[in-house]
Amino acid sequence: MTQPDDIVTLRNEALRKLGRNVVNFQKIEACLKFLITISNVQGKPKDFTARHAKKAASIRKKSMGDLAGKFHNNLYRDGIKSEKPEDLVDIWISTSIKVEADAKTIKERKRALSTLVTERNNLIHKDLAGFDHNSATSCRHLISILDPQNKRILQQLDELKWLIDAFKEHVGDLRSWVDSDEFLHEIQQNKKDA
Numbered sequence: 001m002t003q004p005d006d007i008v009t010l011r012n013e014a015l016r017k018l019g020r021n022v023v024n025f026q027k028i029e030a031c032l033k034f035l036i037t038i039s040n041v042q043g044k045p046k047d048f049t050a051r052h053a054k055k056a057a058s059i060r061k062k063s064m065g066d067l068a069g070k071f072h073n074n075l076y077r078d079g080i081k082s083e084k085p086e087d088l089v090d091i092w093i094s095t096s097i098k099v100e101a102d103a104k105t106i107k108e109r110k111r112a113l114s115t116l117v118t119e120r121n122n123l124i125h126k127d128l129a130g131f132d133h134n135s136a137t138s139c140r141h142l143i144s145i146l147d148p149q150n151k152r153i154l155q156q157l158d159e160l161k162w163l164i165d166a167f168k169e170h171v172g173d174l175r176s177w178v179d180s181d182e183f184l185h186e187i188q189q190n191k192k193d194a
């Protein structure tokens with residue numbers, strides 16, 4: 001049975017936009033996982049790689065909703081406190097990322113991410129269940145959901161990418177400072193003061 005060109009075109013457009021949104025939702029998940037993993041790094045330098053792998057594994061299969069909650073708690077609230085052992089004889093390094101913002105901004109960002117989690121779940125578990133790819137009306141309806149949704153997804157992705165870029169820049173600045181003569185001079189000066 002041959003389909004009229006308009007339904008084929010509509011179906012292709014709906015499926016392309018569906019794929020685009022699903023991929024963009026996955027990018028949000030990947031950004032959240034990255035930011036959660038690096039939001040609090042602590043331990044003995046020799047254990048960093050193993051601790052990082054363990055932390056990454058612990059969130060690998062988390063739902064987007066769990067990731068959004070953990071992201072908000074780690075970066076916008078008090079975060080995770082240092083777990084430094086009392087009987088420590090080795091070097092212990094702890095660094096964390098915290099986003100400082102007013103209560104209104106934090107609430108808006110949390111709501112925007114939470115709304116996207118709900119939209120993603122509705123798309124995957126509800127909207128697609130009723131989608132008929134052979135119906136022009138169904139294709140148009142899905143497209144009408146996907147286009148505005150993608151704008152919100154891209155806005156969230158921009159915010160997450162900004163945080164990732166800011167972190168990378170900070171790490172680069174820190175690395176440059178540690179490699180500088182100024183850092184060495186300061187360390188040597190502190191030894192003399194002790």
